[in-house]
Amino acid sequence: MGYQTPKLEKLFDKWAEKHAKKLSTGEPYGVTHEPPYGKFVRDGIVNPDKWNIQEPKICFLMPEAGGYANVEKNPDGVDLAEMWNKRGAFTKLMFKFAIWVQAVYDAMFDPVPYVKKPIFDQRNDLIRAIAIVNVKKSDGQLVPDYNMLKNFAHEDATELRKEIELINPDIILCCNTFYCVVGKRPEDEEGKVRRKRDFVFYKDELTTGAKDAYRWGDKMILDFFHPAQFKYPLMKNTVQYYLVREFCRAGIATLGPFSWAEL
Numbered sequence: 001m002g003y004q005t006p007k008l009e010k011l012f013d014k015w016a017e018k019h020a021k022k023l024s025t026g027e028p029y030g031v032t033h034e035p036p037y038g039k040f041v042r043d044g045i046v047n048p049d050k051w052n053i054q055e056p057k058i059c060f061l062m063p064e065a066g067g068y069a070n071v072e073k074n075p076d077g078v079d080l081a082e083m084w085n086k087r088g089a090f091t092k093l094m095f096k097f098a099i100w101v102q103a104v105y106d107a108m109f110d111p112v113p114y115v116k117k118p119i120f121d122q123r124n125d126l127i128r129a130i131a132i133v134n135v136k137k138s139d140g141q142l143v144p145d146y147n148m149l150k151n152f153a154h155e156d157a158t159e160l161r162k163e164i165e166l167i168n169p170d171i172i173l174c175c176n177t178f179y180c181v182v183g184k185r186p187e188d189e190e191g192k193v194r195r196k197r198d199f200v201f202y203k204d205e206l207t208t209g210a211k212d213a214y215r216w217g218d219k220m221i222l223d224f225f226h227p228a229q230f231k232y233p234l235m236k237n238t239v240q241y242y243l244v245r246e247f248c249r250a251g252i253a254t255l256g257p258f259s260w261a262e263l
Helices: 006-025 048-053 080-087 092-106 116-121 123-128 146-155 157-167 237-255
Strands: 058-064 131-136 171-175 213-216 219-224
Touching (some): 006 157, 058 092, 058 146, 080 123, 080 131, 092 123, 092 237, 131 146, 131 157, 146 157, 213 237, 219 237
Parallel strands (some): 058 171, 171 219
Antiparallel strands (some): 213 219
């Protein structure tokens, strides 16, 4: 299932087995909650061909797959990356993703006014040039349970980090997920375990730049909202475009230089 790189497919296969085992045994995932598991949701690079030629490479770190991965609609699970590749920007929300992608691209150059039509015309290609990673890869809800999300983030921290390393993006846009994937290491400086929790990223390996912008090696991590949260009149597409673009520009200016960006 899927068309990711062999290493990503191998990771997903083992990850799916982990979820299936816990689903079949009814073992709780982290802190007990119901239901603990569902069908495994694959994600990753939406279109490898477009991804390979795109710079900078953008990865959206999302809470979960939403209604697209509902077990009643998709009893055999779903490959979200494959779905997005086939359907492109197929909803108003997906068009918001396309706007955000273009805003990040435009952050690499001198500022220009927002114009809807060029983005609308290229919306499908913009979606196909990104990667998506869901923290919770078990079923999907339209409104995430953020306590449950933290449990999945801690339990699957090793796999999530490995997935991001294999995808190897330049920019990681955390869409209301930063709080559950970044934290202190389980051990203190003397090697004593403070708590049995793993994180995808550890605070001591991140450099802080502009507010909510961080550097991880040659990558930039941005702590931002989820596109679905922009529902109010003041958060129209035009405003979203400028917010994302300038947020990205501020991050690059305070954290650079990066090999993939020069301002």
